Amino acid sequence: MLNIPKYYEDPKTLHIGCEEPHAYFIPYLNEENALTKSREDSKYFQLLNGEWDFRFYNSIIDVEDGFYAADYAINDNYNKIKVPMNWQMDLDKGYDVPNYTNSDYPYPCDPPYVPDDNPCGIYIRDFELDENDLSRDLFLNFEGVDSCFYLWINGKFVGYSQVSHMTSEFNINEFVHTGANRIAMLVLKWCDGSYLEDQDMWRLSGIFRDVTLVYEPKVFIEDMYMRSEMAEDFKSAVFKLDCVVKARRAQFDGGKLKIEILRADGAEFASAEAEVKPLADGEYCNISFEIPVSNFELWSHEDPYLYTVRVTLSGGEYTDRREHKFGFREVKITPYDRKTGRGPFILLNGVPLKICGVNRHDFHPDYGHAVPESIIRSDLELLKNSNITNVRTCHYPNSRRFYELCDEIGILVMSENNLETHGLATRVPRSNPHWTAECCYRVRNMVNSYKNHSCILFWSLGNESGNGNAFAEMKKEILKIDKTRPVHYEPDAKLKTSDLFSEMYTVQTAMKEIGENKPHIHSRALWNLGLGYHLKPSDYIDKPFIECEYSHAMGNGPGDLEDYHETFYSNERFCGG
Template sequence: MKLFARLTLLVLVIPFFVKSQSQPEWENENINYINREKARNSWMPYASEEQAVTENLSLSPYYLNLNGTWKFNWVKHPDLRPVNFFQPGYDVSWWDNLEVPSCWQLKGYGIPVYTNVTYPHAAKPPYIMEPVPAEFTKHQYPNPVGSYVREFVLPEGFKDRRTLLHFAGVESAMYVWINGKKIGYSEDSRLPAEFDITKYVRSGKNTLAVEVYQWSDGSYLEDQDFWRMSGIYRDVYLLSVPGTYLRDYWLKADFVSDFSKAELTLEAGFAGFSLKEKLNLEVYLFPYGQKNEKLPDPVFSFAIDGGKTYKAPLIYKASISNPRLWSAEDPNLYQVLIVTKNKAGKVLMVQSSDFGFRKVEIKDQQLWVNGKSIKIKGVNRHDIDPTDGRAVSKASMLRDVELFKQFNINTVRTSHYPNDPYFYSLCDRYGIYVIDEANVESHGMGYGDESLGHVKSWQEAHVSRIMNMMERDKNHPSVIMWSLGNEAGPGINFEAASVALKKRDPSRPIHYERYNEVADVVSVMYPDVEWFANQGRKDDPKPFFMCEYAHAMGNAVGNLKEYWEAIYTYPRLIGGCIWDWADQGLYKEIPEKPGEYFLAYGGDFGDRPTDWNFCANGLTTADRKITPKLEEVKRIYQNAWFEESDLLNGEILVTNRNAFVNLNKYKGLWEISEDGVVIQSGEFTTDIGAGETKKLTIDYQKPELKPGREYFLNVYLQLATDEWWAKRGYTIASGQFKLPFEAGSPVLSENQQLFPLVVIDNKDIVSISGREFNVVFSRKAGTIIHWSHNGTVLLDTDLSAIHGIEPETGLIFQDTVSKARIAGPRTNVFRAPVDNDYIFGGGPGPVWQKMQLHTLSHRVKSFRVDKESDFIVRVSAEIASVSPGGFTVESHYVYTVSESGSIGVDLTVTPQDVDWMLPKLGLIMEMPEGFEKVTWLGAGPHENYRDRKTSAKIGIYSKMVQEMTEEYIRPQDMGNRSDVRWFAVTDRKGAGIQFVASELLNFSALHHLPLDLEMANHPYELEKRKETILTIDAEHLGLGGGSCGPGPMKQYSLDSSPVKLKFTMLPLDPGVNCLKETGRRP
């Protein structure tokens, strides 16, 4: 029996031994590091308390920055690498220079690859050199290796101390040598690799050599939805510490029930007990940025015996009265200084880090911070910069956090890996909750038995990545939840990781969307609103959370309001994180235009496999420009919510949705507008406690009502003082209410000098002229082909467009990209599909393309001219339209031309009955070159759609036509404005057309046809037409979230029911105040 057991053990051990011997470390899942230091919390060493308080590392003699210019060699295959480059005397003088940190693909070595699920290498773990299809980028570049070399001089202050070499981030595997001696090996691209190099460095000049592999077995756990790039992309530096030093510490707090007192626990782990002398440690704690000339009394003071070996951390406790609590709303932060002295009292090292008193718990189906239920108003964020890729600068991180605060985002999920430590420090200081996610995603292996979460040999790789993240980030108060990874399936490895993590840190809940059984919250991705709301009604002790929702790809983020109505209805629904923060676009030079760049997406570098622009899902552009999507998020996420009560008496309800802070930190402002023009304004008090709702009275005076005008009450909350992230006066919350005044219909002035209209009707055209204008209709086209007023041509058609009409059928093609098109109104049902119109290959977009809705051909069924009087002429046209794919639509136009020069347009559109959603129903027309200014009374100022307009306020706005475009990385429908009462398009002198709606309408004004937008893959490919292209719609399909999630909700969909569109076109003469004094007509 014993012999059998020994033989069995031998059989089990031999495969591992053979594998370890035959495969390099970077193809062996059982070897994740060699000689790497254990993970520790983030701290930096200084020589004095004065230095440490500044947190300015340039002052510290115990820190040496190794960023900068390195010598660099790159090969596409490991067999081609310079094998002995680390040897002393090896000549690297002829090598290239490369800045560190950086991603080598963005410096001209190989190309970046974007793929979502599909591995860019073979899916045969742990092997990385298996053959791939010929079209794969990896076929050309099997496994590039970057060899780095730099020299450094060991600072004088490092003498007779320990020296630590720290890599904050290297992708994906590396070997390290100092002065020709091999130091170690490391995987896990998103966490630090630290090595004790004390016995390898020497006084004076030293040589550091690093060999980095683009692909390794670790790449199987790094299959995130992002660009695949490589290199030393985060900071590299040396630290000097005493021979015996505090290498890791954890500050934790437990509270009495009312949080008036905390028991502060210090868990201290030491290393390097080679000294015989005793050391004394003092721990100081004071509010961040508020240290006086003299340090306060230490909260801990203790001695350690250098002659002893401490196998377990030492535990120290202290009682703290009335601690200032940390939350995202009120981020009270403390600075921690830990001073190490020898027995003579000499300071050997001062370590500096931050700490916040904060408690996280789950109870009553909710997430609680410091005894208050909170909602997660979050985003997912990739580490990405359009210029530097993964090498994100501190300035870029700061910009992100400032934007989070400005746009009411309180949570970030570090999708899908730990970020740079500096990012967590910013979240601590500015107040952002963090869901810290481990660098574990094996999406390309699926979620079945082949998923690496089920494979025992991969358990150490899973667990170590998760636990090392926890050890590094455990002191950050901003981290309120650990996430085991993303889209890596269930399995025993996640069970083991959850057990280990909960044992080590029971103070924070665990999240993992793919295996909710091992997590403390139920997490899902991209539910529809109805299903999501139903989860709120369930009697489940775990809170319900959307780790990804509202997929923000392109022109998106529809019906965000409905998600948050559900969240505030059901306490169990704790919020969600929008996917995602910023487009993952990378700058690339425009072909044949040296020095000009565009934002590239997958495939633009020739990378394969690719998922194209699926990397562009951001609320911001890649270069962090503000978008209409982000404006909507700001409005929906705001923590002051306004509702009407008794508007006639100025009463509104204000709810403070904060969990901790009073609204009295803000200044309340109100204004009354008349058709968008402010006529009254004032201030209101904002003393409303956290979680409270109060009725406020706005002390406005009822205005003198003018017929046809609308009156709105606008309210704003603005910062009363400067914050780190915005200046005083910044608007953080707002609301708008239409006042229920009965102003009556407008009284249209009678023109006392009437001039009879002259009608010339012949076979092909009908010309109607007045004293100041001429309008020409084409019988063949069934619409206006020319309109001029006081010498200004407002609409004009190239006659070749009319001559192109098929004589036998009467058909004319409208939205082609040809030079000759009809300028006047013509039926339009097409929008350039937004990314959400494609639901993983489904959705209505493919149907629109199959039907070719962009190219309707029209046949005039009837055309009639009725002269109702000497001063009014009606032109009626019945038009049948058909697309090449067979979709049909019937249109009935009635144009009413009056003596004043105005033209009424009354359109009824009856589409074919189909079982798919239509894009829009309305018309398209074109104004000649020079009409560049757009003014409107309606929702604005930013782009808005029927399911994304909560943030848009009714007002008067003006923009140039070029400013009506949006910077979507792939062109698509853009520029829509909803709830429009009137709009005007004018030239630089003020001449143009004012369109006055009888019912609310949508419009856009661009220099592109819808088909232009659809055909272009990038903005630089768009032709800027000289004409101004107008689309005017009665109905427009909502945006939804269908690029990865549900499409538009039912109330925002568009079916085949007939619609009416009615407005009046008023000619405008040049002049400063050229817009007609008219309200929305009845």
């Protein structure tokens, strides 16, 4: 029998051994290497997808100890499984059964505890390292594992993580050696975090996004945050960049940090340089740039013009080079104008925005949650060709590649936190400090990971999870990182947290009273016994109204889209859905 701490039932233990969330980028050897735009072409990147050894158990209590040992002999009880893949999608193997449920949890509810009959899988994979690899800092990334996992390398415990639709990153230098190395993982179907993941969807398990190994220099660019501050006429702006430079297992004698902003054709648009102070092992420094610019192209869904921001650190024997796409754009909310009687508006680059959007699950009937890039691209191109401009990532962050493609194609995104407690929203998260801490970690992870993507116009705190202090605390966490985007949460009782007035499936007669700024009953739902919340006109007069869901097709297709869109365009307060 396996003897491990029950981190999976301890809401105070979300992660062990994980790096702090940060923006996603990888190091490149040189400028030519970076211009390929493919991370697989980087010398400092290795994809660990492919066939892994796998053994499925119907219950964690049946798992035999010792599978994580460096010399463990893989026997006939193991099969090969493709990574990434939800194990239920390996249909001929009998690995568990896919669950589809809406608000009902697929197990007896006793938070934070989950059943002993908790299906799980062991994953094992060997990989090679040489002396050159070990001269750099090695980071093992899991971009999506449902629901939680324990990680060992060469028989040593590395860490634990939970939050299924986000990245978990581990520094593994102290666990590896030259030659063959072995990764062993125990992935559980359910954990205490599953109480925060009661989305209306197929419940699927396992490693369903990429597993990667990144080779960082010992002095490296740890994080970047890019944004622009526009002049009122949008003819000039200040490009702002905050960088974190860190020394790890090394001492840095100081150097330079150079930033270059390149046009789409590769021509230089702007540049700047700053000194980097000496750093002792374990130290870091923050470096900020503010670069006045003019004569730039704006990014929008109609013209998604992207610049390339290249940041190069140099000093002594250390060099680090990173790149990220960037679009100059501004999103903001303007309140109702009492003098003119106009508004409120959502403005994109100073122009009122009508959202013409859909909710998208990162799911495919053949691939589960391990959706290939080709299908994500075809989804987005279909939306674009159908004049659909916006996607809400219901109800968790989508894959890294999804956001990159939205930047490129020109799809506006509401990026939603991995949070829905529909069936327990009267109890979880509410104002419970343990659940609040986990919700705040999830939203920090999302914002830090994707803050540089121009396509994201809104952050969403989650879906159908009731009310309580957890939501105000999550918004505070967002604003510590990013103040450039409005925050959305539909069930917000008195609209004290959400910057938008958002509802689901509001009929057009009720929309009329919102358009006229009359008293309104908001958010009738399970967690308020269907009674909703009484809003006074003053509660929402300055909040643009959107329908975050309004036409649900499960069975027969909806026939009300034209009527809704006529209503959206009948009043400036209505900003679409």
